[in-house]
Amino acid sequence: MTKKGISDYLAAIQKEMVDASDAIWEVAELRFEEVASMSILQKLLTNHGFTVKTNIGGIETAFLAEYGEGEPVMAFLGEYDALSHMSQAAGTTHPAPFTGNINGHGCGHNLLGVGATGAAIALRYELEKNKRTGTIRFYGCPGEEGGSGKAFMVKEGLFDDIDVAISWHPYTFNGIFSMNTLANYQIAFEFKGRAAHAAAAPHLGRSALDAVELMNVGVNYLREHLVQDARLHYAVTDTGGLSPNVVQEKAEVLYLMRAPQNDQLKDIYRRVVNIAKGAAMMTDTTVKTRFDKGCSGIVRNKTLEKLMYEQMKQVTLPHYTDAEKRLAEEYVSTYRPEEIESNKKQIFQMIDEPDHETWNTLLSESPPLLNKILPYSEKSQLLHGSSDVGDVSHIAPTVQCFSNCYAFGATLHSWQIVSHGKTTIAHKGMMYAAEVMARTGLALLTSPEVLKKAQQEHRLLRCRDQYESLIPDGIKPQPIK
Ligand SMILES: [Zn+2]
Known part of the structure; x- marks a missing residue:
C-alpha cells in the first residue's frame, strides 16, 4: 500500500x-x-x-x-x-x-x-x-x-x-x-422434584415448577430492597414439560442480576440464592445453581x-x-x-x-x-x-x-x-x-x-x-x- x-x-x-x-x-x-x-x-x-x-x-x-x-x-x-x-x-x-x-x-x-x-x-x-x-x-x-x-x-x-x-x-x-x-451475573437455578400423576396421585409429586414460581415471587419482593440502580431479570428456561397432568419433576430459571459495584452484586446474588433455597424448602424439592457468566462494570x-x-x-x-x-x-x-x-x-x-x-x-x-x-x-x-x-x-x-x-x-x-x-x-x-x-x-x-x-x-x-x-x-x- x-x-x-x-x-x-x-x-x-x-x-x-x-x-x-x-x-x-x-x-x-x-x-x-x-x-x-x-x-x-x-x-x-x-x-x-x-x-x-x-x-x-x-x-x-x-x-x-x-x-x-x-x-x-x-x-x-x-x-x-x-x-x-x-x-x-x-x-x-x-x-x-x-x-x-x-x-x-x-x-x-x-x-x-x-x-x-x-x-x-x-x-x-x-x-x-x-x-x-x-x-x-x-x-x-x-x-x-x-x-x-x-x-x-x-x-x-x-x-x-x-x-x-x-x-x-x-x-x-x-x-x-x-x-x-453495571456489573452482572447470569446464573441458572435448577430445581428437581418428583413426577407423579397430577390428578390421581398429586400427594406423591413434588413440583419443580412450583419452586420456580415461588422463587420468582420471592425475588419480586426482594426488588424493593435493593440499591436503586440494581436490576433483576429472569427467563424460565425449562418449565418441566408440556403436560399439565404431570407434576413437573424438573424446572429451571435463568437469572440475570445487575448492580453498579461488584460487592453489591455479590450481596444480591447471596440473597437470591437464599430465596431459591426457601423455594426449594417450601416445595420439598432441591436446587442447584449453574454459573453461566459474569462481567464487571x-x-x-x-x-x-x-x-x-x-x-x-x-x-x-x-x-x-x-x-x-x-x-x-x-x-x-x-x-x-x-x-x-x-x-x-x-x-x-x-x-x-x-x-x-x-x-x-x-x-x-x-x-x-x-x-x-x-x-x-x-x-x-x-x-x-x-x-x-x-x-x-x-x-x-x-x-x-x-x-x-x-x-x-x-x-x-x-x-x-x-x-x-x-x-x-x-x-x-x-x-x-x-x-x-x-x-x-x-x-x-x-x-x-x-x-x-x-x-x-x-x-x-x-x-x-x-x-x-x-x-x-x-x-x-x-x-x-
Ligand atoms: Zn452490542
Missing part, C-alpha cells in the same frame, strides 16, 4: 471492510459459535500482514491478531456475535424475517468487529510507514451477548500485557462512550476520552445522500414516539447543562440522521446495561466511542437495527468509527506522554489491583443451550 495517512488506508480497504461486515451480518452466529464470522475477520487481518493465533484462552471462537513488536501494545477490541431469533431482511422498513438465518445482528456487532479490525489495519500501515516501534493487536472477542466473552478472556490473562484498549459501538449518534455500566478513563474526542472532531463526518435520508425517515416512521424520546433523553443525560439548549433546538427539528458529535462531558453517568469491555477496562486504560449507524430513535436489539445492518448508512458509521479509533491509536503512539497520563489515571483508581473476576474458577464459556 502506497497511500499516506489513516483516512487513505481506510479508503483503500473500505470495500473489503464493507464486504466482511455484510458477510458477518449474513451468517449471524450466536455466542461462542461464531466460527464463520471469526474466519472472515481473520482473513481480513492476515491479508494485511497480521499474524493470527486462534483458540486463545481455550475459547474456540476467540482469537488474537498481531502486527509489529515492542511497546506500546495497543489493543483494538472487536465483537461479532448475533442475537437469537432476530431474523430480519436487510434494508426493509417493516418487520420481515430474513430467510437465510433465524438469528440476526440486532446489536450491530457485524459492524463493530469489522470497524475495530479496520482501525487496527490502518494503524498498522501507519506504524510501518513511519518505522515506529509498537505492537498493534486486534482481539477477536466472542460471545458478548449474554456470554461476557471478554470477562473469560481477562480471567485467562490475555490482556495482562496491553497498554491500552480501544473500541466502539454502533448507535444513533456520534460521541464518546462516557458512561459506567466499565472503568472510565477521562484522559483517553478527551483524546478520542479531539480525534473525533478532526475526522470528516459522513455525508448522507438524499436516498439515505429518505430511507432514514422511513425507519423513523416505524419508531414509537417514546422510543425517539428515550433516545433524546439519553443525549441530554450525556451532555452538560450549557449544551442543552443547542441540542434541544437541534433535536426538535427531528433529523432522521444525527450527523453531529455529542459534546464531551466528564460528568459521571450510569448506563443501565452491561458490557464485558468492563473487565478489560479494569486491567488497562480503555476508551470507546459511539458512531451513528442508525436513523435516530432506533433501539438496540430491535428488528430495525438488524435491517439497518447492511445499509450504506451503517457502513458510513463503521468507517467513521474506524478512523476515530485508528487516529486515537496514532495519537497515543506519537504522544507517549498522553498514554503515560492515561496509565497513571488508571493506576490511581487501583482498579487493576483490586480487580477480582466475577467468574468462579473452572467455569468455561458455553453456547446458548
